[in-house]
Amino acid sequence: MTLPIMDLDSWTLSQSIVVFSVCALVIAIAGTRITRVVDQLADRTGLGEATAGAVLLGAATSLSGSVLSVTAAYRGHPELAVSNALGGIAVQTFFLAIADMVYRRANLEHAAASAPNMMQNGLLIGLLALLLLAPTLPDVTVWNIHPVTPILLGFYFYGTRLIQGAGDNPMW
Numbered sequence: 001m002t003l004p005i006m007d008l009d010s011w012t013l014s015q016s017i018v019v020f021s022v023c024a025l026v027i028a029i030a031g032t033r034i035t036r037v038v039d040q041l042a043d044r045t046g047l048g049e050a051t052a053g054a055v056l057l058g059a060a061t062s063l064s065g066s067v068l069s070v071t072a073a074y075r076g077h078p079e080l081a082v083s084n085a086l087g088g089i090a091v092q093t094f095f096l097a098i099a100d101m102v103y104r105r106a107n108l109e110h111a112a113a114s115a116p117n118m119m120q121n122g123l124l125i126g127l128l129a130l131l132l133l134a135p136t137l138p139d140v141t142v143w144n145i146h147p148v149t150p151i152l153l154g155f156y157f158y159g160t161r162l163i164q165g166a167g168d169n170p171m172w
Helices: 013-045 049-074 078-102 115-136 148-166
Strands: none
Touching (some): 013 049, 049 078, 049 115, 049 148, 078 115, 115 148
């Protein structure tokens, strides 16, 4: 038995727009609250705002896109999986430009130019470079996993660990 709310194929365009709008509103309201909570966690745990923002906020806000990419890959839609992830990065960069216009005290990038944030920029550039490099490599897999995948995971976890200590002990 299928519940009517789960039968998305029978929804009209207007019903889909209403559901999308309600979900977007809930996300917007929750987003303002989660920002305050993560800021408090950063202070209480000593992680620092840059690390807490990258790991906790990044994971929380990317959860829906991550589920979509994994589901798309599992269902055999690799282009949708990759384009969703890259599109998410692009649109977040767009909203960062809007945030820069809203932040009136100074240029946002200069105001946030800490060692951890600059290292996160480098980590993101490195991860994206690996993603761009992967399609040019031979089509080889080990247990159906491309060799770049464990490198990406290791690079991310190692980089995040380095970033965590960068605020107190920068490497330069």
